[in-house]
Amino acid sequence: MTVWAxxxxxxxxxxxxxxxxxxxxxxxxxxxxxxxxxxxxxxRETRRVTRDMGFNLRLIPAKTDLGxxxxxxxxxxxxxxxxxxxxxxxxxxxxxxxHLVGSLRRDYTINGQDILLVGLSETYVAPxxxxxxxxxxxxxxxxxxxxxxxxxxxxxxxxxxxVGVRRFTVANDPIETGTPDDITIFARLEDAQSILGLTxxxxxxxxxxxxxLTADEDPLAILRREIGGILPEVQVVHQRILADARAxxxxxxxxxxxxxxxxxxxxxxxxxxxxAVLNVRDRRQEIGIxxxxxxxxxxxxxxxxxxxxxxxxxxxxxxxALGTWVVLExxxxxxxxxKKAIHANWALAAQLIVATPVFAALAxxxxxxxxxxxxxxxxxxxx
Amino acid sequence: xxxxxxxxxxxRKNGAEVVSLDRFTAEIDEGEFVAVRGPSGSGKxxxxxxxxxxxxxxxGAVQFGGRDLYALPPAERARLRSGEIGFVFQMFHLxxxxxxxxxxxxxxPGRPSDAERERAAGLLDDLGLAKRATHRPAELxxxxxxxxxxxxxxxxxxxxxxxxxxxxxxDPENAAEVIRHLAEFHQNGGTVVLVTHGSAxxxxxxxxxxxxxxxxxxx
Numbered sequence: 001m002t003v004w005a006x007x008x009x010x011x012x013x014x015x016x017x018x019x020x021x022x023x024x025x026x027x028x029x030x031x032x033x034x035x036x037x038x039x040x041x042x043x044r045e046t047r048r049v050t051r052d053m054g055f056n057l058r059l060i061p062a063k064t065d066l067g068x069x070x071x072x073x074x075x076x077x078x079x080x081x082x083x084x085x086x087x088x089x090x091x092x093x094x095x096x097x098x099h100l101v102g103s104l105r106r107d108y109t110i111n112g113q114d115i116l117l118v119g120l121s122e123t124y125v126a127p128x129x130x131x132x133x134x135x136x137x138x139x140x141x142x143x144x145x146x147x148x149x150x151x152x153x154x155x156x157x158x159x160x161x162x163v164g165v166r167r168f169t170v171a172n173d174p175i176e177t178g179t180p181d182d183i184t185i186f187a188r189l190e191d192a193q194s195i196l197g198l199t200x201x202x203x204x205x206x207x208x209x210x211x212x213l214t215a216d217e218d219p220l221a222i223l224r225r226e227i228g229g230i231l232p233e234v235q236v237v238h239q240r241i242l243a244d245a246r247a248x249x250x251x252x253x254x255x256x257x258x259x260x261x262x263x264x265x266x267x268x269x270x271x272x273x274x275x276a277v278l279n280v281r282d283r284r285q286e287i288g289i290x291x292x293x294x295x296x297x298x299x300x301x302x303x304x305x306x307x308x309x310x311x312x313x314x315x316x317x318x319x320x321a322l323g324t325w326v327v328l329e330x331x332x333x334x335x336x337x338x339k340k341a342i343h344a345n346w347a348l349a350a351q352l353i354v355a356t357p358v359f360a361a362l363a364x365x366x367x368x369x370x371x372x373x374x375x376x377x378x379x380x381x382x383x
Numbered sequence: 384x385x386x387x388x389x390x391x392x393x394x395r396k397n398g399a400e401v402v403s404l405d406r407f408t409a410e411i412d413e414g415e416f417v418a419v420r421g422p423s424g425s426g427k428x429x430x431x432x433x434x435x436x437x438x439x440x441x442x443g444a445v446q447f448g449g450r451d452l453y454a455l456p457p458a459e460r461a462r463l464r465s466g467e468i469g470f471v472f473q474m475f476h477l478x479x480x481x482x483x484x485x486x487x488x489x490x491x492p493g494r495p496s497d498a499e500r501e502r503a504a505g506l507l508d509d510l511g512l513a514k515r516a517t518h519r520p521a522e523l524x525x526x527x528x529x530x531x532x533x534x535x536x537x538x539x540x541x542x543x544x545x546x547x548x549x550x551x552x553x554d555p556e557n558a559a560e561v562i563r564h565l566a567e568f569h570q571n572g573g574t575v576v577l578v579t580h581g582s583a584x585x586x587x588x589x590x591x592x593x594x595x596x597x598x599x600x601x602x
Contacts, residue, residue, distance in 0.1 A: 001481075001488055001495065013480030289476040292437060293490045293535075294465025296458055377438040380472060380547075381428045 028268030029319020074105035119192020276367035291376035312360030390443035421594035469536030526557025
């Protein structure tokens with residue numbers, strides 16, 4: 001009889017032991033699969049929500065009067081666009097900021113309406129991170145306009161609009177946001193520079209800090225030290241409410257992951273090991289007679305480890321299916337903003353289907369060794 | 384075939400040292416039918432397990448076919464046990480989730496060959512169990528279970544059968560049946576060492592060893 005046939009018959013005979021092992025492993029895999037899928041969804045949601053929150057770092061010319069800056073919402077001073085390039089070349093995974101966008105903001109009047117004109121550069125991210133731009137992409141020859149401008153100027157998506165002497169196409173469906181964006185025209189940086197007669201100039205670099213530290217941990221000191229070392233001509237304005245919200249969201253997720261995953265793994269391993277110990281105790285006579293029949297330690301260990309591998313494999317398939325179903329079913333209500341991005345993760349499924357049998361075998365290793373080292377004479381004399 | 388020289392086995396029980404076999408010395412020739420008798424705790428089972436390579440003695444040596452049994456590596460000793468020795472125990476020690484055929488074939492050294500399957504089926508037939516080949520041990524009477532254990536012990540055509548009170552749980556009729564099968568094995572040239580309390584084997588055993596407190600007190 002092959003080891004697998006032997007294992008299958010034993011599983012069929014001691015159904016409760018196998019069932020409890022299977023339930024424990026399935027639960028563990030379900031939690032791991034669901035928590036990973038939820039973590040991915042949470043990260044997407046966080047990225048999206050924080051993107052929507054906007055940048056939390058504003059680098060403006062050092063000589064800017066902060067009173068004027070806060071009153072007008074932008075600096076009246078300008079700096080060379082090359083400043084952005086200098087900072088962008090320092091973007092690595094070792095600095096505490098990312099997602100750099102150079103901007104030029106000025107008040108502007110168009111057809112008698114006072115508006116803000118904002119030119120945005122492309123987004124610079126640290127190499128190898130593959131992160132998507134935080135802001136929206138403005139295609140050549142287009143602008144994005146606020147809802148109040150659309151209403152005043154009677155414009156909609158696809159309409160032509162003249163700004164200065166330049167003609168643009170409105171690229172967005174203007175939606176009322178209740179923010180200064182409603183009276184803002186977003187254009188490409190080069191276009192805004194050209195319209196405002198400030199070629200090669202910007203008056204702000206927007207960024208996001210990657211420290212994930214809350215205000216009481218003083219992220220600003222770290223940021224000022226790092227950025228000041230590269231660009232002494234700028235001053236750093238840190239929007240702490242946004243930064244704290246971001247940091248707290250990430251910290252919470254990291255804490256949950258740091259607790260949930262190890263707890264599930266430990267609990268699962270203990271559960272499987274305990275049931276394997278009970279199985280070994282139940283089968284002491286069988287182990288004794290197998291020894292008497294000349295079966296070696298490898299065959300006996302194989303019966304227990306093979307059973308763990310078999311149950312681990314089945315549990316992985318069930319757990320992945322169940323965990324994925326739970327997330328697909330309940331994930332959209334937890335992460336409404338990015339719900340369309342919630343999908344099954346086949347790479348994770350494959351990893352779990354490989355890892356769970358290995359994990360179950362490792363958890364059963366000590367009981368299997370107990371079985372191998374068990375003195376058969378002890379049980380065979382227990383008549 | 385088997386030679387025991389000053390074989391001693393001691394255990395520790397509740398902190399005290401218990402001598403289970405005390406300088407046991409004897410020789411058993413090929414083709415003998417030896418009955419081992421003695422009161423409970425006299426070391427009969429210990430002797431049987433020691434002869435079968437299942438329990439290393441604390442002192443002394445056991446030779447099987449001229450080889451020092453406990454000087455062999457464990458894997459070699461296991462191979463010898465599988466190929467040359469059959470065990471029959473009072474409590475049967477059958478695997479509860481395998482059918483009768485599966486229990487007999489458990490003794491096969493590897494994946495059972497067609498020849499081994501045929502032999503297993505033949506043994507079940509000889510022992511009156513053929514019709515129950517697909518049953519599980521729990522569905523059998525005590526006598527049937529012991530006959531099944533005998534069939535398992537015979538599968539590999541061993542040279543030696545070590546039987547530890549195989550009739551202890553059987554009624555006289557079934558006890559006689561089991562002993563008759565062991566005698567048949569003996570008549571075909573096999574060696575039997577039988578630990579027993581009863582007299583069922585008296586007419587077949589050519590030699591009687593008596594143990595008392597681990598010592599050989601009669602041969």
